[in-house]
């Protein structure tokens with residue numbers, strides 16, 4: 056069976072969400088609160104405490120110990136996959152491999168990488184026969200690129216995932232129970248709603264869940280009032296949503312001091328970080344993870360790159376064929392989740408790119424570091440001279456123009472960039488010239504810049520924005536796509 060057919064989980068979710076939207080707000084609130092209690096019980100379930108303690112010790116333990124933990128989980132995963140997952144049984148039989156052939160991290164290269172398309176065509180053959188499908192948790196991967204995939208996982212993965220997120224909060228000094236705002240995940244405020252409240256409460260988590268789909272100049276004052284009234288001490292959201300609020304604060308000359316801002320779900324652009332940190336008077340803790348549950352990484356209090364959560368999964372950096380690329384060069388992220396026994400994903404390549412690093416963090420934790428990570432291959436621009444430029448930097452140019460509310464860069468071919476902007480006013484000739492100069496300096500004279508004004512930039516159903524889309528293919532293991540980042544400090548006045 057093809058996976059498209061069992062996208063019923065997604066259909067069901069849409070239907071339920073549609074019905075939810077027709078209910079009165081107080082009923083919606085009760086449902087959100089009930090869901091929050093249910094999720095609390097699940098995520099703080101048995102083993103949570105033990106797992107949290109384990110993570111606290113292992114983050115400072117000898118790298119060899121972390122490696123041996125990974126490999127003991129890997130052996131269990133491989134044996135389980137061979138015995139109960141038809142897809143892996145076939146692959147290993149075809150390659151004449153037995154579980155005893157894959158016992159170390161380097162042994163993983165005996166297996167092929169698993170692409171999104173492979174997951175789609177394998178369908179239910181990727182599910183373990185040891186689990187009842189009805190008992191599993193499921194999600195569709197983010198639909199910002201391509202067709203979403205349905206991924207299944209068991210309760211242990213949910214608890215592990217949560218324990219990892221709580222580790223990040225420990226690093227940030229924000230314990231569970233701190234009043235906070237969340238603007239991500241399933242929308243709790245139906246898009247057609249025109250008047251506040253653009254949020255619902257989740258008391259079990261001391262959380263106000265705000266909509267990412269209602270932020271406008273007219274509505275944002277309500278958001279700010281509510282953040283202050285609720286006493287939110289931290290904000291968890293997509294970089295683009297935190298940035299919208301920060302820009303709004305900036306336009307009003309206001310600040311909203313928080314203890315921390317947690318961003319995830321999109322690449323955090325350098326210029327977003329600066330404005331967010333300034334207006335919320337705090338540091339941004341960026342995190343990376345995905346619905347596939349194979350890789351998890353976050354910043355620590357040093358904010359000097361991401362730590363890989365190596366207890367969560369094994370992360371390799373490879374080319375399309377699955378060959379490792381050297382440390383310090385760009386590769387596709389291939390993740391092997393060490394906890395999902397229900398739908399094992401081994402060497403899963405979702406299109407994200409990363410650069411491994413051998414540096415050690417000043418915080419003293421021994422978890423490996425990443426030099427850079429971006430959430431999709433398409434977030435990188437490829438220039439005619441072969442350079443690869445992470446799209447996260449070029450947003451500075453747009454900051455030069457006050458009246459631009461939203462933007463997107465689209466690249467179809469190496470020598471042409473389209474900058475699409477949303478603004479009430481046309482871009483003046485002078486502004487145009489400024490943009491051309493900016494892009495020429497960074498991309499080189501052979502890249503033509505086209506600027507277009509549009510009414511709206513499409514967002515994903517959960518409110519994520521893709522600021523950079525490139526259709527030009529990348530070449531792996533040749534250069535570090537993130538190396539240019541440091542040179543991209545703002546040279547333009549931001550006021």
Ligand SMILES: [Zn+2]
Nearest residue numbers: 355357416418
């Ligand atoms: Zn650190």
